[in-house]
Amino acid sequence: MLRVMIVEDEQPILELMERLVGEHPLLQVAGAFTSPIAALNRHAELKPDAVFLDVEMPKMGGIQLAEKLKAQNEELQIVFTTAYPDYAVDAFRVHAIDYLLKPITSEELERVAARLQKLHVMRSALRPVVAADHEPIVRCFGTFETRGSDGRLINWPTRKTEELFAYLLAYPNRLVGQWQLADLLWPDLDEDRALHNVHNSVYRLKKALKDAGVSLDLSNSNEGYRLQLSPDFSDLERFRDFMNRTAEIDERYAAEAVKLLRSYAGSLFGSKDYSWSAGLATGIAAQQASLVRMLTAYYRRIGERSAAKETLRVYLLHAPLDEEMTGELLRLYVEDGEAGSFRTQYERYVGRLAAELGAAPAEEIRKLAAAFVHKSTEA
Known part of the structure; x- marks a missing residue:
C-alpha cells in the first residue's frame, strides 16, 4: 500500500480527495493539508511514497512545492491536480508522473493509482537487496564469494586454489588444459613443479567444496579439466545465460533484466587482481552496459521514463x-x-x-x- 500526502487549499476538494484516496485499496492517506508550507514541514516525518498537489495555491504553488519536496526525496512520486486541462501541462511533467483534472473522479484516481503502483514496484525491484532466497552459490560481480550449503563463506586453503576456481568459473563447460593452468597460475616455476601444484590445487578445491556441502561437476582427463555449470550456480553465469538468449527486452524479459541489474554490484571479481581477468572483465562490463541500454530502450518504448532514469542511475552507481x-x-x-x-x-x-x-x-x-x-x- 502506498502512502499518499494530499495538498489542496480548498477544504471541500481536500475532503473529497481524502475520501477517495482512503477508499482505494492501493492507497493510504499519510497526511492532508490546505497549507503547502505545513505540508513541506511535515513531509520528512510522514515519509509519503506519493503526493497529490494542487497547482494553484496561495504563498507557494504546486510546482514550486514539488521542487522542494523532490529535493528532499528524489523518488517521491508527484501527481498534480488542476481545474484547467491545458494549464502548463508540459510543466506538470517536469516533476510529475501524471495529473488529475478537477473535479476528481474515482475512475481517474484508479488510473493514476495503478500507474503509481507500477512505478513503485519497478523502483523497489531496482533497489539493491542484502540477501535473497534465490542467491547463487557464487557471487562474481563486485566481489568473489562462495557460500556453502549452510550459507557461510568458504575459506579457501590457498589463494591459488581460489584463483583456480575463479578461472574455471570464468571459462565453464569447456576443456581447460592442465599445462595451460600451470603456465597461467605458476609461470615462474619449472614445468613439473607447476603441474604438481595444479593437481594439488584441484584436489584442495574439490575437498573445500565437498566439505561445504557444494556439489560440483568438475571432471578431469589426461588433457585437462572441465567444469560443468548450471545457469543458477553463479551470478556471472545467470547474466551470461540471459544475454545469450536475449537480443531485445520486452515484457517477457523485463522483470528478469531488472533482477540482473539489481544484482550487479561492480566489476568482475571486484578487487581480486587476477592478471588473466582484465580482458574478460572489460567484455563483461560491455555486456552490462548493453543490458542497461536494452532496458532503458524498453522503458522509453512503453513510456516509463521514470523507470528509464532509475535504471541509468542504478547502473551509474557502479560505472x-x-x-x-x-x-x-x-x-x-x-x-x-x-x-x-x-x-x-x-x-x-x-x-x-x-x-x-x-x-x-x-x-x-x-x-x-x-x-x-x-x-x-x-x-
Whole structure:
C-alpha cells in the first residue's frame, strides 16, 4: 500500500480527495493539508511514497512545492491536480508522473493509482537487496564469494586454489588444459613443479567444496579439466545465460533484466587482481552496459521514463564514468525539463572525470549542458 500526502487549499476538494484516496485499496492517506508550507514541514516525518498537489495555491504553488519536496526525496512520486486541462501541462511533467483534472473522479484516481503502483514496484525491484532466497552459490560481480550449503563463506586453503576456481568459473563447460593452468597460475616455476601444484590445487578445491556441502561437476582427463555449470550456480553465469538468449527486452524479459541489474554490484571479481581477468572483465562490463541500454530502450518504448532514469542511475552507481550512459541520463533530464537533476548529475560527472582521469566531458555532453543551461536561463 502506498502512502499518499494530499495538498489542496480548498477544504471541500481536500475532503473529497481524502475520501477517495482512503477508499482505494492501493492507497493510504499519510497526511492532508490546505497549507503547502505545513505540508513541506511535515513531509520528512510522514515519509509519503506519493503526493497529490494542487497547482494553484496561495504563498507557494504546486510546482514550486514539488521542487522542494523532490529535493528532499528524489523518488517521491508527484501527481498534480488542476481545474484547467491545458494549464502548463508540459510543466506538470517536469516533476510529475501524471495529473488529475478537477473535479476528481474515482475512475481517474484508479488510473493514476495503478500507474503509481507500477512505478513503485519497478523502483523497489531496482533497489539493491542484502540477501535473497534465490542467491547463487557464487557471487562474481563486485566481489568473489562462495557460500556453502549452510550459507557461510568458504575459506579457501590457498589463494591459488581460489584463483583456480575463479578461472574455471570464468571459462565453464569447456576443456581447460592442465599445462595451460600451470603456465597461467605458476609461470615462474619449472614445468613439473607447476603441474604438481595444479593437481594439488584441484584436489584442495574439490575437498573445500565437498566439505561445504557444494556439489560440483568438475571432471578431469589426461588433457585437462572441465567444469560443468548450471545457469543458477553463479551470478556471472545467470547474466551470461540471459544475454545469450536475449537480443531485445520486452515484457517477457523485463522483470528478469531488472533482477540482473539489481544484482550487479561492480566489476568482475571486484578487487581480486587476477592478471588473466582484465580482458574478460572489460567484455563483461560491455555486456552490462548493453543490458542497461536494452532496458532503458524498453522503458522509453512503453513510456516509463521514470523507470528509464532509475535504471541509468542504478547502473551509474557502479560505472560513474560511463560516457554513453551518463549522456543518455542527461538527455532524459533535458527532455523532461529537470534542470536540478541535470545539474546535479552533470556536476558529479565532471568532478569524477577531473579527479580520476584528469579529463573533461566529451564535446557532445558539454554542448548538451551549455544548450540546456541557456534554455533554462531564458525560461
